[in-house]
Amino acid sequence: MSLIEIDGGVCAPIGFKAGGVHCGIRKNKTKKDFALIISEVKASAAGVYTSNLVKGAPVVVTKQHLFDGYAQAIVCNSGNANTCNADGIQIAEGMCSLVERVSGIRSEDVIVASTGVIGQKLDIGPMADCIDKLYESLGNNSKDANEAIMTTDTVPKSVAVQFILGDKVCRIGAIAKGIGMVCPNMATNLIFLTSDVAISPEMLQSALSEDVGSSFNMISVDGDQSTNDTCCILSNGLAENEKIVSADGNYKVFKRALHYCTVKLSKMIAKDGEGATKLIECNVKGAKSVKMAKTVAKTIIKSSLVKAAMFGADANWGRVLCAIGYSGEKIDPFKIDVDFKSKKGILPVCRQGYGVDFSEDFAKVVLSEDEIKINVNLNLGASSAVAWGCDLTYDYVKINGDYRT
Amino acid sequence: MSLIEIDGGVCAPIGFKAGGVHCGIRKNKTKKDFALIISEVKASAAGVYTSNLVKGAPVVVTKQHLFDGYAQAIVCNSGNANTCNADGIQIAEGMCSLVERVSGIRSEDVIVASTGVIGQKLDIGPMADCIDKLYESLGNNSKDANEAIMTTDTVPKSVAVQFILGDKVCRIGAIAKGIGMVCPNMATNLIFLTSDVAISPEMLQSALSEDVGSSFNMISVDGDQSTNDTCCILSNGLAENEKIVSADGNYKVFKRALHYCTVKLSKMIAKDGEGATKLIECNVKGAKSVKMAKTVAKTIIKSSLVKAAMFGADANWGRVLCAIGYSGEKIDPFKIDVDFKSKKGILPVCRQGYGVDFSEDFAKVVLSEDEIKINVNLNLGASSAVAWGCDLTYDYVKINGDYRT
Numbered sequence: 001m002s003l004i005e006i007d008g009g010v011c012a013p014i015g016f017k018a019g020g021v022h023c024g025i026r027k028n029k030t031k032k033d034f035a036l037i038i039s040e041v042k043a044s045a046a047g048v049y050t051s052n053l054v055k056g057a058p059v060v061v062t063k064q065h066l067f068d069g070y071a072q073a074i075v076c077n078s079g080n081a082n083t084c085n086a087d088g089i090q091i092a093e094g095m096c097s098l099v100e101r102v103s104g105i106r107s108e109d110v111i112v113a114s115t116g117v118i119g120q121k122l123d124i125g126p127m128a129d130c131i132d133k134l135y136e137s138l139g140n141n142s143k144d145a146n147e148a149i150m151t152t153d154t155v156p157k158s159v160a161v162q163f164i165l166g167d168k169v170c171r172i173g174a175i176a177k178g179i180g181m182v183c184p185n186m187a188t189n190l191i192f193l194t195s196d197v198a199i200s201p202e203m204l205q206s207a208l209s210e211d212v213g214s215s216f217n218m219i220s221v222d223g224d225q226s227t228n229d230t231c232c233i234l235s236n237g238l239a240e241n242e243k244i245v246s247a248d249g250n251y252k253v254f255k256r257a258l259h260y261c262t263v264k265l266s267k268m269i270a271k272d273g274e275g276a277t278k279l280i281e282c283n284v285k286g287a288k289s290v291k292m293a294k295t296v297a298k299t300i301i302k303s304s305l306v307k308a309a310m311f312g313a314d315a316n317w318g319r320v321l322c323a324i325g326y327s328g329e330k331i332d333p334f335k336i337d338v339d340f341k342s343k344k345g346i347l348p349v350c351r352q353g354y355g356v357d358f359s360e361d362f363a364k365v366v367l368s369e370d371e372i373k374i375n376v377n378l379n380l381g382a383s384s385a386v387a388w389g390c391d392l393t394y395d396y397v398k399i400n401g402d403y404r405t
Numbered sequence: 406m407s408l409i410e411i412d413g414g415v416c417a418p419i420g421f422k423a424g425g426v427h428c429g430i431r432k433n434k435t436k437k438d439f440a441l442i443i444s445e446v447k448a449s450a451a452g453v454y455t456s457n458l459v460k461g462a463p464v465v466v467t468k469q470h471l472f473d474g475y476a477q478a479i480v481c482n483s484g485n486a487n488t489c490n491a492d493g494i495q496i497a498e499g500m501c502s503l504v505e506r507v508s509g510i511r512s513e514d515v516i517v518a519s520t521g522v523i524g525q526k527l528d529i530g531p532m533a534d535c536i537d538k539l540y541e542s543l544g545n546n547s548k549d550a551n552e553a554i555m556t557t558d559t560v561p562k563s564v565a566v567q568f569i570l571g572d573k574v575c576r577i578g579a580i581a582k583g584i585g586m587v588c589p590n591m592a593t594n595l596i597f598l599t600s601d602v603a604i605s606p607e608m609l610q611s612a613l614s615e616d617v618g619s620s621f622n623m624i625s626v627d628g629d630q631s632t633n634d635t636c637c638i639l640s641n642g643l644a645e646n647e648k649i650v651s652a653d654g655n656y657k658v659f660k661r662a663l664h665y666c667t668v669k670l671s672k673m674i675a676k677d678g679e680g681a682t683k684l685i686e687c688n689v690k691g692a693k694s695v696k697m698a699k700t701v702a703k704t705i706i707k708s709s710l711v712k713a714a715m716f717g718a719d720a721n722w723g724r725v726l727c728a729i730g731y732s733g734e735k736i737d738p739f740k741i742d743v744d745f746k747s748k749k750g751i752l753p754v755c756r757q758g759y760g761v762d763f764s765e766d767f768a769k770v771v772l773s774e775d776e777i778k779i780n781v782n783l784n785l786g787a788s789s790a791v792a793w794g795c796d797l798t799y800d801y802v803k804i805n806g807d808y809r810t
Contacts, residue, residue: 051731052731054738055730084723084759118723318524321489322632324458330458333459350489353459354490354491397799
């Protein structure tokens with residue numbers, strides 16, 4: 001597949017502008033906290049959301065606005081999740097109305113999202129005061145929008161790709177914020193994707209819904225699932241490819257390009273988990289079913305003891321076995337093989353449920369890298385899955401012990 | 406109920422002796438690592454075990470030995486879990502044979518347990534060399550046995566009570582080790598209970614199995630479930646009460662005394678969670694079912710974000726709501742009330758799903774105590790549950806980042 005990475009983030013696809021400014025929700029004036037992404041024309045739109053029963057008001061409003069399958073803008077603030085507030089829906093609707101006021105885009109065609117502290121009132125005042133400035137700032141500024149949706153993220157997370165559909169060059173771009181409360185059942189934190197592909201809302205929703213099962217739903221930073229997780233895509237058709245309306249070859253090409261972006265962002269989100277120093281990738285194969293492989297991979301990635309061992313570069317593979325054992329899946333402990341792997345080499349640590357001798361010195365070398373693979377073979381079947389997570393560090397505790405102050 | 410706490414731990418009931426010595430499994434010579442508890446006469450015996458499919462060899466052997474409902478001794482080492490070792494069963498059986506050799510108690514009547522690192526070979530040599538010394542040390546030495554089963558525990562955990570059955574004074578004593586990997590489905594870590602009550606093996610098993618559902622199964626330190634969790638009780642009948650053979654009034658008195666001990670140990674285990682500085686007790690009421698109450702309470706107690714907020718004395722109640730929302734139970738977010746409580750007072754933070762104003766200064770005062778209650782009313786029904794956990798601290802990471810070295 002002739003897929004290449006390109007620059008530009010959400011502005012890489014034709015017809016998208018983005019911007020981000022500081023409006024004052026956050027006290028730190030150097031921190032942008034208000035983002036806007038706009039398509040020149042109305043776009044097919046799709047979303048996946050948190051399955052947490054305690055939902056942020058913006059999630060409720062966005063679901064309503066995407067009900068008809070179309071949207072044209074995305075507005076988002078950081079610093080406050082607008083969740084568990086009595087007037088939350090009103091504020092979220094108000095944010096969409098601000099976009100309508102400056103752009104003429106109907107508020108029903110605006111996707112709205114918020115991220116930050118839960119349970120503190122969100123004042124629309126600072127956003128009302130800055131919406132003109134934000135609108136005027138729109139341009140090829142994906143990075144500004146990206147920065148404006150960050151909370152405790154240490155780096156912006158962005159990707160864009162170019163690929164061919166029929167005889168047309170097409171693009172997908174994306175920005176994401178990750179970090180704490182990363183353990184979704186539906187979608188992780190905030191991910192905004194843009195595309196210039198012509199595709200029906202139904203096929204776009206189908207592509208996104210299928211994709212998250214093997215991308216954003218396979219990341220875990222701390223096992224907590226956010227109230228505001230939202231992953232949305234706008235696809236405006238300006239690439240002028242033959243419109244995708246069924247699961248044909250072009251749909252598959254589109255899905256592969258989408259998956260490239262979502263996996264890349266998944267790894268970036270996991271690696272930038274709160275306080276994390278390492279990306280942990282867990283590959284499980286030999287499972288009886290994909291469900292078994294996914295459950296085992298996620299259980300390992302979520303284990304606090306495995307995560308702490310990875311932080312300490314300690315080849316404590318017993319904790320991997322232990323996590324597999326309590327995953328709830330009917331594995332056979334006496335068939336399990338485990339290897340640790342990094343750029344420095346492969347370290348076999350367990351065969352058929354028992355330990356194998358290894359050099360502790362070489363183990364330290366392998367595990368001191370910043371990207372570690374935990375490769376598990378259950379030796380029960382032909383299914384596999386990959387999950388991504390990070391190590392558990394002092395800084396995770398520091399960041400979360402005092403988040404609101 | 407005329408129940409009083411007494412001294413003596415597992416040696417409080419009539420006819421029990423205990424001891425603990427350093428045999429050399431642990432490198433630190435000041436650390437006891439080999440424990441023995443013996444009853445003068447054969448006792449009714451019962452156990453509950455980890456439901457982890459990766460089980461320590463001692464769990465397998467103990468289950469076999471308790472199959473007939475009787476036992477007379479408990480032998481345990483710390484420093485090595487004897488799990489995921491090819492010769493594990495043989496070693497565990499060997500430990501029982503050592504007890505038979507010195508005491509004459511049939512090895513089939515010995516309960517065996519191990520705790521420590523998973524996946525490292527356990528050499529029986531040091532234990533064989535020290536079994537005579539251990540046997541000779543037996544006496545009113547519950548504390549020695551308690552110390553010998555500790556791993557990263559910072560304090561020994563012990564309790565004993567005295568109560569009346571009919572016209573007889575009866576006793577239950579116990580020692581426990583807790584700390585890491587504390588999140589059981591069946592039983593938590595190692596808990597050894599002794600009693601001089603006369604009770605049939607069937608009723609003893611029934612009492613223990615029912616009890617753990619509202620005691621040891623309601624603690625969580627880190628969400629990991631050990632391969633070696635074992636909770637066993639020996640009840641030797643030397644109190645000469647009328648033997649309990651059915652769920653009569655005396656059985657209820659026995660169960661209440663047992664529950665007093667198990668709840669006390671549960672709190673001690675939670676409070677001494679790895680690196681913990683606070684005991685967190687979560688009381689959930691107003692649930693539609695006990696299952697709902699238990700699931701919600703445990704989900705809150707397990708949330709890394711809630712735990713880190715408690716460490717920071719941060720009244721971030723949104724994280725409590727968030728955890729309730731992803732518990733999997735069908736709660737109604739708009740009915741939930743939440744209070745934080747400690748010796749310093751009660752802090753209402755949420756009513757019907759929305760935040761209520763509170764003083765941040767008073768919140769710091771309430772949450773800076775070392776025992777915090779999170780009281781949740783789901784306002785859906787009449788069922789309730791209690792779960793215990795601890796805060797998440799820098800030291801948890803430190804202890805677990807480098808456990809094996």
